[in-house]
Amino acid sequence: MPLVSMRQVLDEAAKGGYGVGAFNVNNMEQIQSIMEAARETKSPVIIQASRGARAYSQDRFLYHLMVAATEVYPEIPTVLHLDHGNSPETCQSAIDMGFTSVMMDGSLMPDGKTPSSFEYNVEATRKVVEAAHAKGVTVEGEIGCLGGIEDGHGAGLDGLSHLTDPGQAVEFVKATGLDALAIAIGTSHGAYKFSSKPTGETLKMARLIEIHKRLPGVHLVMHGSSSVPKDLQDIINQYGGKLKPTWGVPVEEIQLGIKNGVRKINVDTDNRLAITGAIRKVFVEKPEEFDPRSYMKPAREAMKKVVALRMTQFGQAGHANDYKPLSLETMASRYAAQPVAV
Ligand code: G3H
Ligand code: 13P
Ligand code: ZN
Numbered sequence: 001m002p003l004v005s006m007r008q009v010l011d012e013a014a015k016g017g018y019g020v021g022a023f024n025v026n027n028m029e030q031i032q033s034i035m036e037a038a039r040e041t042k043s044p045v046i047i048q049a050s051r052g053a054r055a056y057s058q059d060r061f062l063y064h065l066m067v068a069a070t071e072v073y074p075e076i077p078t079v080l081h082l083d084h085g086n087s088p089e090t091c092q093s094a095i096d097m098g099f100t101s102v103m104m105d106g107s108l109m110p111d112g113k114t115p116s117s118f119e120y121n122v123e124a125t126r127k128v129v130e131a132a133h134a135k136g137v138t139v140e141g142e143i144g145c146l147g148g149i150e151d152g153h154g155a156g157l158d159g160l161s162h163l164t165d166p167g168q169a170v171e172f173v174k175a176t177g178l179d180a181l182a183i184a185i186g187t188s189h190g191a192y193k194f195s196s197k198p199t200g201e202t203l204k205m206a207r208l209i210e211i212h213k214r215l216p217g218v219h220l221v222m223h224g225s226s227s228v229p230k231d232l233q234d235i236i237n238q239y240g241g242k243l244k245p246t247w248g249v250p251v252e253e254i255q256l257g258i259k260n261g262v263r264k265i266n267v268d269t270d271n272r273l274a275i276t277g278a279i280r281k282v283f284v285e286k287p288e289e290f291d292p293r294s295y296m297k298p299a300r301e302a303m304k305k306v307v308a309l310r311m312t313q314f315g316q317a318g319h320a321n322d323y324k325p326l327s328l329e330t331m332a333s334r335y336a337a338q339p340v341a342v
Helices: 006-016 028-041 051-056 060-072 088-097 118-134 166-176 205-214 230-238 251-259 269-285 292-314 328-337
Strands: 020-024 045-049 078-085 101-104 138-143 180-183 219-222 262-267
Touching: 006 020, 006 078, 006 138, 006 180, 006 219, 006 262, 020 028, 020 078, 020 292, 028 045, 028 060, 028 269, 028 292, 045 060, 051 078, 060 078, 078 088, 078 138, 088 101, 088 118, 101 118, 118 138, 118 166, 118 328, 138 166, 166 180, 166 205, 180 205, 205 219, 205 251, 219 251, 230 269, 251 262, 251 292, 262 269, 262 292, 269 292
Parallel strands: 020 045, 020 262, 045 078, 078 101, 101 138, 138 180, 180 219, 219 262
Antiparallel strands: none
16 A cells, blocks of 8 residues: 555544554664564554654655555555654655655744744744645644754753643644644653653643643644663663663653543654664674674664554554555545635
């Protein structure tokens, strides 16, 4: 089956009351890890590529690897999503290449660092919605800013100073007509999210619940949702790594989010940790090895395990065959029948 619309995958998740992990990729092995995990758990899949991933893989390589994924795993509904598009032009280039979903992250200016105005965000996102929906492509927008800066998608904030304002979220959805809304509730990208074990108060779940109450029909997105498991940190440090003590987002908090409208959960860091730990282990235990397959295979397996676990925890497992994917043309006619409200 061809790559599918993220809107359809999220609509189905809302019907079934589950969440769908969106996993970042840069190369073939990461794509294979996710697809294997999806086959094992019978899950629909969202694979996402950042601007950095597109540059690293030279874009067309990544796209054709994704086409290969749909050929090798035809039973899995698979979405290709642009993560943190920084401008309408970046989103357009992804649409032109064949991405079935794009994120216009207008919460920041195109430099990916400076918080933007509400007006700029509305204008940029709305522009992308018009172009994307005409092709049946899904749009994710963001209101409020995440913390962290280590990956270039953050303003270097603490994660709490630019939380999403529920009233503004309602206005933003109305003015843009987007399909999915990323919100900031104290989350941040990368491995160093919290310097002590999070309590039930660390993430602003009450705010998420309030946003969901005001926008019950909107698919919410949680970025920065890696759990940064201690066992994966320990493997890295046991084999010569130097990670400082750190805590991520507890899976139970994500599950509470899923009960309250969260349909897309972004995870990258946990997979990076799993891959790096597996490679370090081989380097230390078998220093005589130099065939890249000797460490890439265990790395691929380690990432697959993390992804399969998250697919089960988020509830998407078992749902790969619930529905027949719609073509992007069908999605485009649906959007055309319901033009964006002004
Ligand atoms: O949100 C960020 C993702 O973890 C991708 O990070 O820009 O380093 O590829 P990246
Ligand atoms: P993590 O760094 O928590 O994995 O978040 C990834 C993300 O939000 C990608 O957009
Ligand atoms: Zn993100």
